[in-house]
Amino acid sequence: MTAAHASMPRATPLAVLERTFGYDSFRGQQHEIIDHVVAGGDAIVLMPTGGGKSLCYQIPSLVRAGTGIVISPLIALMQDQVDALAALGVRAAFLNSTQDAGQRALVERAYREGELDLLYLAPERLAVESTTRLLDEGRIALFAIDEAHCVSQWGHDFRPDYLRLSVLHERWPTVPRIALTATATEVTHREIAARLDLGTARHFVSSFDRANIQYRIEAKNQPLQQLLSFIRTEHDGDAGIVYCLSRASVEKTAAFLTEHGIPALPYHAGLDARLRAANQARFLRDDGVVMVATIAFGMGIDKPDVRFVAHLDLPKSVEGYYQETGRAGRDGLPSTAWLAYGLQDVVQQRRMIQQSEGTPEFRRRLGANLDAMLALCETVDCRRVQLLSYFGEEFAGGDRCGNCDTCLAPPEAIDGTIPAQKLLSTVVRLWRERQQRYGAGHIIDILLGRETDRVTQQRHDQLTTFGIGADLSEAEWRGVVRQLLAQGVLGVADDGYGTLVITEASAAVLSGQRPVRLRKEPERPARGGRKAKIVQELPREAGGLFEALRAWRATRAREQGVPAYVVFGDATLRGIAITRPASLGELASISGVGEKKLEQYGAELLELVRA
Template identity: 80%
Template sequence: MTNAPGFPDDDIPWNLDEEPPYDPYEDAPLPVDRGGAYGGPAGGAPAATLVRKAALGPHATAIETLEKVFGYNSFRGQQAEIIQTVIDGGDALVLMPTGGGKSLCYQIPALVRAGTGVVISPLIALMQDQVDALSAVGARAAFLNSTQDSAERSRVERAFLAGELDMLYLAPERLRVSSTADLLDAGHISLFAIDEAHCVSQWGHDFRPDYLQLSMLHERWPTIPRIALTATATDVTHKEIASKLQLGDAKHFVSSFDRPNIQYRIEPKLQPLQQLLTLLRTEHPGDAGIVYCLSRASVEKTADFLVENGITALPYHAGLDARVRAANQSRFLREEGVVMVATIAFGMGIDKPDVRFVAHLDLPKSVEGYYQETGRAGRDGLPSTAWLAYGLQDVVQQRRMIQQSEGDDAFRRRLSANLDAMLALCETIECRRMQLLAYFGETSTPCGNCDTCLTPPESIDGTIPAQKLLSTVVRLHRERNQRFGAGHLVDILMGKTTPRTTQHKHDQLATWGIGQDLSEQEWRGVVRQLLAQGLLAVNSDGYGTLIVTEASASVLNGSRPVRLRREPERAAKAARKSKVAADLPTEASGLFEKLREWRAGEARDQGVPAYIVFGDATLRGIAITKPTSLAELGTITGVGEKKLDSYGEALLRVVAEAA
């Protein structure tokens, strides 16, 4: 991943998330030692258990494949139409939220159509997990990337040429190598799937230059259907994907971006580490989650703080050794209840369904980034939390970063517009979900499952506080030729004697002490909201001092009223807790925990993430229905033929022992 111009991108790990910027056939720094990349974690499932196209019948349908291979009895939303479009040889551009079932949209056509589906994925560090998940349901999948030695690559290439693969994963960088294109020419390709298609957008923080060359797929193999998929895209990004990937004539599918199982909450940043700890202890004890921080230093500090307080937490940022990053990512995927504290370098492509919360300790740069990051919670559809601590310093810092960024004025205006939209989401007194969906062009009604719905904030007339603050900024500049940051301005308004106010004789200003009707925290909220509304600005001196804007004049002369948000007291306490087992019947909750213990053992023995064995949603179904036969077990969502054959008897024993 590469950040948009103007923001530091050294937190992005080349050798974890992309093909490295050297000969991709050199030995890689992260060797895979889990039995190989072809056929699953044990070096290949027995031939009898592989889902070969012939085993599904010469004319297997999409629904038959869904039922027999993946264990689901019906498609969701637009899945059926998308899948049939690709099976019939058409191109598709799919915008579908995380957890909406995008992978099935290319996996099923790859199993139904003759040949091998080639999947372009930007994350080589996760290809093994994707292959493991497919192997667990009996599909024949493999990857080619720089983590393999020449013998392993040769095995995969031979399997592809022999028609023994249903899916082959490649990083976009590998297509730079002419031998890769020649290999594809020599094989039989059923489709091309371009995952994380938003990486083609040069405005996004996930921009990958090698995605720009993927138009070659259509140019070199014009008769092979293509499907491009992403979980986040505004109308502008949507058009950019279609243009750069030559998908203008493709059929476009845009699903609702709503994730009703996620509860969105944004709190004023007071003591963020303590606030985070309270969230984890009271609402998510023992749950897996992700905590996003802006800098490497804050990642380390936060991870250490959580560990000191009894939380299993791991850091992830580009300053760590590559092997440490890989090991931490592996633990997060494979162990239960691990909290990953990370920069935005972590997360894209993480297919872990039981992430119960995503927390932000710093303000995201855009609504798209926020949506994408929070979308990593609750992929299994179970209740989850998206929590953000947001304060004045976040706004000042982001404004300063934009001013100091490289690029032309148009680029900085785009960054400012992204930040303005994010600030509007933070400061809204309306339903947060409505505001979030509106950003993606979708209308909705109040959700009843966000903090502003559960505990509505109050909108107050903030004109007088705004005038007091703006007048202080103006007087300091005009009378003293001075500029100061928010903290000093608040000290003046509250009449607080400090070495700085004494040194500069600010007790002689006309606005000295006129703001004692508000607390320091309330004044910081006024500053934050005036910055969000464009009535204050961060000076370009690099010190975070504040200046008035053109719009400030209308507030000072009384022609423009100012509405401010008053935070409700103890808003977080009104929020619903979202423990996975909270709504299970008492008699089922004990069995659910025993099933989780059994799953952990199976995953440990196989060296795969627990969700590859079974997801929480499937274990909940088993705990509720308590099947007593393989036939009953086979009717539960998520139990396909291969998993029924592999785990059925063991699961029935767990159920029987619990009874």
């Protein structure tokens, strides 16, 4: 359907925003994007998680004649997405492999008869001829391609079925298309345009800055204890996500947190599908649950009150890290992205790249992604500035954001040339004199002059570098090794054991031609916690009402079998607690209270406020 053939709009975008979604104004580029799509234009939208991408296709679907077709890879979440829209009075449904024939038939009939505003489909369904025939039998308002970065073969969320989505333009050339993603480098951005045949689409790129997220990266030292301390002191009782690299680590971490009184659940591809689904449902529906997961979890999770995302292992790329941390604080309230990162992470990731299947170009790309991630971890400059720079954006606030660890407790950049030379000399001597290679632990023992059994048996106490590093602690030496690996001055052998070797860049350091700058970690004071900040933002008299509203919301959500945020988000409850509305008109003026929810909950909310 073209704009010329569209019937008169059923309502203006702003009217739909106010009446259905309960907001009185658009954010950022939303209005411009929506007007463009309503008029029949194609669009590529790059907007951060929590930036309001879904409204960019939901509102045009409600304004244009016909049904908005949403292509989403998130089968496990389609029910929650449809429930959230139904709570707003939007007629939405989905078609996927979880339904039986009778359920599918009901949805198909509703679509044919024009009774749906939005229909969600998994991309693989478009390869089925019966689905394309069905779409021809109804009226299509638009196609929305959500999580469009899945089309990128270089990305960590690549889905082969997305490559077939060019069929949309071929079969329905006059239907507007909008492709959306929360993160994309320039390379991925170009791939989306090319592979989805969106060469003439208008591009909308929003700022990737999530000002409410505090980015923190710290050196690993008993990571489970570090994680427990972080949660207890800053996010006790909050919902959060903890990412681990392996399934075994997920299980171990979830068990550890549970043993220490944190309600934690595991999620990874090796779990029984029913248990995975049950854990995901509990995380979405209950307050204060921590999900411990591999990166198989999280895409499309529309839970606005995730207060922290923690990583216990080094992400493989900045793009993946940004996307995962973006699952915190979708409601705009203060949240934390916390990462514990150590020497073994670097060694392990280097080894995985060397052993990965694929072309040399593919391994080079993986190496470049890791280098960028390591640079973010080791920077002495503002993390937010560097993170945004990776996506080609200049931070509007200058060179300091004031809400990351390097701004709050600036590290010192020191001359690390001599420590680097000592360490590289040890690696060189072990190879040249003994044809031996060792990992970081043994080399540090030599530098510290430790007469361990292994050192003395191998007669490494006879090396000229034995004991010359006693001026640094073991932890400091591990930091030196980690940073030299990050800078490419030190390498990992392709032997499967993580042994250290010199690189082409080592010679210039050993000769003194290349100075080495290292990051010295500052002494970090114990943090008072983000909780205090949230409490201060609520007037004292509003605190009790806010908690009463949360309890009321939990009861309503359980009764309806939906996540708590489907009833109301924290931001809306906070608005009610602060303003204490005395009439339906006052309640309707609060952000997030639309017509359907005002009708459904208005009277009991006013009674709760009065009580």
